[in-house]
Amino acid sequence: MDWFTAPGYWLSRLVFQRALAGVYLVAFLTAALQFRALLGERGMLPVPRFVAQVPARRAPSLFRFHYTDRFFAACAWTGCAVSAALLAGLDGHLPLWGGMLLWLVPWVLYLSIVNVGQTWYAFGWESLLLETGFLAVFLGNDEVAPPVVVLFLLRWILFRVEFGAGLIKMRGDVCWRRLTCLEHHHETQPMPGPLSWFFHHLPRGLHRVEAAANHVTQLAVPVLLFAPQPIATAAASLMILTQLWLVLSGNFSWLNWITVVLALSAIGFPGGGAPASVADTAPVWFEVVVLAVAALLVFLSHHPVVNMVSRRQVMNRTFDPLHLVNTYGAFGSVSRVRYEVVLEGTADDVPREDSDWREYEFKGKPGAPRRWPRQFAPYHLRLDWLMWFAALSPAYAEPWFGALVERLLEGDRDTLRLLRRSPFPPGAPPRHIRARLYRYRFTTWRELRETGACWQRAYVREYLPPIRLADDVHRA
Template identity: 55%
Template sequence: MDWWNADWWNAGDYYIAREILQRGVAACFLIAFISAFNQFPALLGDHGLLPVARFVRRIRFRDSPSLFHWRYSDLLLRTLAVAGAVGAATLIIGLPQLGPPWLPMLLFLLLWAIDLSIVNVGQTFYSFGWESLLLEAGFVVAFLGSNEVAPPLVVMLFLRWLVFRLEFGAGMIKMRGGPEWRDLTALYFHHETQPMPNPVSWYVHHLPKWVHRGEVLGNHFAQLVVPFFLFAPQPVASVAAAVMILTQLWLVLTGNFAWLNWLTIVLACSAIDDRTFRTILPGLATERVASVSPLWFVIVVATVTVGLLVLSWWPLRNLFAHHQLMNASFNRYHLVNAYGAFGTVSRHRFEVVVEGSAAATPGADGWREYEFRGKPGDPKRMPRQFAPYHLRLDWLMWFLALGTPDTRWFEMLVVQLLAGDHTLLRMLRVNPFPDEPPRWIRARVFLYRFSTRQEHRADGVWWSRVEFAELVAPVSLARIGRRAS
């Protein structure tokens, strides 16, 4: 046997895990490209809220590599998104995996390059941790090979290191964050104040407080203790991965966090061996390969792994830094990143409600409310399930209500609503001015809370809201023009 095909190199018991990793990451890429096709032009396109053309004029290619430094158009964006979606679909089906190891490698690297080009010009609309997570995962799984070779052990171990950073980093952020995580009260509020509750969130919020304290304890165990066992011998590593998967499924059940939870579940499978999978699903068959890995493949994988290990120094140091960074990329290619979320949990939910008026005098005909697809609006509307799809505008509206200083995109949103921009309006759930745009727009901040069981039974409401403040006084295009001049 050649030295590079010894047991220390080939992960001979992880064929099923490889199938899940390659197809699962490809599925997340598919969702990301569909999201870009549907949303990018309205948010960042030629006539978007933050046009790419303006961004690339002030940012150098070396600081934010993207194909769109060469040229941007909505047609080119959509063409690349379709190409990425088609490539991802073939990987989900498993066609490239039937060929030589370089075929899925090149296809995953192509998906990574297309998505990197989108993310690096996506500005605030693409500033989420799961964008970097998908890019890192997509790059690493490219080197798992095809069905002709055994999965490289070093790649499987690096994927566990990715899961470790993802989970342990999130746990450390919480312990260094708000006191609600240390006194076990964070989940008293989180289900109500999270960015985008789903249909189950209301019911979970009304569970007894001892259940919520148990949720926090379970979270601390899963994120601060269990990750270390990912590197233990089997079956301990598989058990650790199973614990993480169960906690992620609870997050899937109770919230909308785009593809973050599903991608974490997929990546955790890197620690589950074939024997464990067959124990859980006895009818599951695995096809082992008899051929050896070609030397060129071993050299490429080993070289890439060494490079990734070098890049690991910065996120490793960050895990134990006093001022730990959350969802940070230490290089322009979004490889080997720092992760984490919800270092603090808000006790109150504020929502920005945007309204329009068609009268010459603002509000003389009453104010009509624009409704977004995922964020709370009409108190009688039940929260919806959208994840793993990512509603980028709705998430930014949540940050706006928290007082983010990044408001340029919202100023442009007001202008485009006054102009009746059809591309933007298609992203909303309800456009109260289908015939012609309003003359006036205003924005108010409301304090929302989940309705009580009694309020829900009596009035059929999921939310109760009271006005808190005025964010934008009534404004018209003429008034905006006078200010600009």
Template identity: 55%
Template sequence: MLGSTGAPRVGSTMEWFGTGDYDIAREVLQRGIAAIFLIAFVSALAQFPALLGDNGLLPVRRFTQVVSMRRAPSLFQWRYSDRLLRLVAWGCVLLAASVLLGLPQAGPAWLPMLVFLVLFGAYLSIVNVGQTFYAFGWESLLVEAGFIVAFLGSDAVATPLPILLFLRWLVFRLEFGAGLIKIRGGREWRDLTALFYHHETQPMPNPISWFVHHLPRRFHRGEVLGNHAVQLVLPFLLFAPQPVASIAAGIIVLSQLWLVLTGNFAWLNWITIVLAASAVDDASFRWLGGWVAPALRDPAPLEAPGEQPVWFVVVVLAVTALLLVLSYWPARNLLRRRQLMNASFNPLHLVNAYGAFGTVTKERFEVVVEGSADEDPRTEDGWLAYEFRGKPGAVGRIPGQFAPYHLRLDWLMWFLALGARDTRWFEVFLARLLEGDRATLRLLAGNPFPDGPPRFVRARVFRYRFSTPAERRAGHVWWVRTEAGVLVPPVTLPPQAPPPASPPPQAGGQ
């Protein structure tokens, strides 16, 4: 059969390929992933030049000199400049915004496909040169999700079931992988004590974390049991008939909303919520919407999508076959005793292994960076602390809410306090503070030396714990800290060599 454009089309009887029962899910998936792409590119605009730019802590140009295009495919392998990075990021912000407005979805099936593939390629280019600042599981998760969602098509075609099923497989890997890593990890997950500590020691607590930490221990044991049920049992039900799949997805969403309420995990929880929509049918969405707006229970009938173009069916099936082949490695990883956590098996970051917090730290350590303008660094009164936007610092400051935005420097400071091996970026960071580098200082909550950079900087390690209710009432503090050691003693910039003397004037002359 030929369509109006003359292109061959496949009849609408192909119920195994396309469905009209997940149109709302498609909208949630496309707009949700686009929203997270928008946040990710805004984050790159604000942070990438200072962290990885020409004068960054780990410059891209140095990385691409030693890492090949084959190992890390990226637009920036050919050329990098801060201006090009900003141009790419701003362009992708506009593309993501267009999907939020529903513009590509109103066109032919290839239009949202093209938009999402551009977003995928641009963010992959950033991640693959982002080094330790982009070595987080949710970076690969966004790359993979952006690629898969590209093949959901537009309103002109029925929602392709193979893509929906593969998105459920992505949620399965994400949740079941995290559950297995916990059971195979620290004993605290097996004896149900992990959340005695987690709310206090997580990378970046939020304003609610203090209150949840002080809930009864039996509540925290219940949290762990609920986590095991959600991550080890419910993922299998995502593939069950409706309404079981929708109920399983709904419970996963509720568990993610609890994590949103109690911590700052960038966009990890929000993207999981979006991806869980792949298992929720339109009837369930309308039932849920009916609680908010009763008119949604009996919506006006939607116009049926057109028949499937042959090229669309072929492309979707070819992509699904490719993704199934790539699934071998993460599936094998799930069965391995030494399960990898947040691992990519190919440079395109497609079909990855996920999982987090296999062990929970029992104590919280923080690196406090200080500067001094005094000539003698031994004068303790002259030292002032640099406050970060998200990580704990001043004990009287309540933890902030930043997710789904990602504060990359603050997260790296948490790993630094845990004893991260690669500290090259931190050495450069201290040098930038001594130089008074404006781009670096904009990553912080404030600059204690507004009139000029300090003479010395140092880094001390403190053990932090949440204050008790009595301590908070008495001292108006959220944290109590004790010094644990010195990470970097006072350092200063090396003296600059004087400029070479001008040669003496020649005698005589013309």
């Protein structure tokens, strides 16, 4: 079938595949370096306990057949190795079926991790990576030109990411309709970056321009993805610029980067056609498989479509246990005030207000007022992100916060590796730990010059009273 392939998108596919492999690599590296404290056998939310409670049909995973921390580590590091091989272009040196199987490996491994990841992996970019990674299996390699239908489905994902996010904003917080959300967002976002302080202090008029441009990019531009070239390229390029602006303004894991990757697949690069040596037609078996998968995905797409047109639209929801077709969206509401939970420990046998309370420092979340935010994305600091949710409401912390306090009281090394610094030496954990809630705000230009601090914080209330191992730490 002559219409089946799009030789002009040869380079687009190549750039997309290498960029996607890079995102996979970051995702697996994040899993490999953090899982023991979060999901391990002695983690805060252990995988063995989860698989014993949740039916396999709801969360299929390799770890249902076998779980040890060593096996999880092997899967995560294997994912890193395969992602690096794909980044280097190994799939192009294999037969078509071999390249497809190689792309299938990281998808299966990451699906297995996400489906037992519980609240640590309850982020939209996990499903987005899986949905995009599944389609990458059927893009082909150097033996064939990229299939038109797969390129279309990649644009369909990008459309849902952007348009769904635009709709959730317009239906959600009134500040998006008033163009005032960005007067607060840069300060109250989950994990500010090194430039967030400066973004926050942009003129109010420019914040309104930012919000208006966001609406245009998310509600109008996505439709143009399905227009002929070069209009589709222009639309995708505008989305990339918008995502890079977001990369500069904060730490959003690989959400922005996977969106950029999707946009790359829609760009028609000049001179990016297939080499003359490539056959005009794809193997029949490949066409059958691709069309069957496409038909399945189109059928499953009715769930996100219904969700998008619904007045009760939800964001970041998967509709099947394989994460094949999902709905997306971000910041349907924007916090006006930033709260942070600060953990402190003391070695005193009897905790008092005047005891020597020492603060634990996290890698990414705000802590000491003089410590400037750092850039971590696309690497994802999962505990830091959940601490932001915990500050919004103790209900978000219910499954894991008590276990975190318990691990800190034990001086658990895997948990301490998730932190920037522990105020207590190795092997000498505190006798008591408490948590306090503070209100944070960015300092003004004058305050920054006078104090050198980018944050100002004020005590709000006790979040968790002083507690020790003998107590019920799950009262948090």
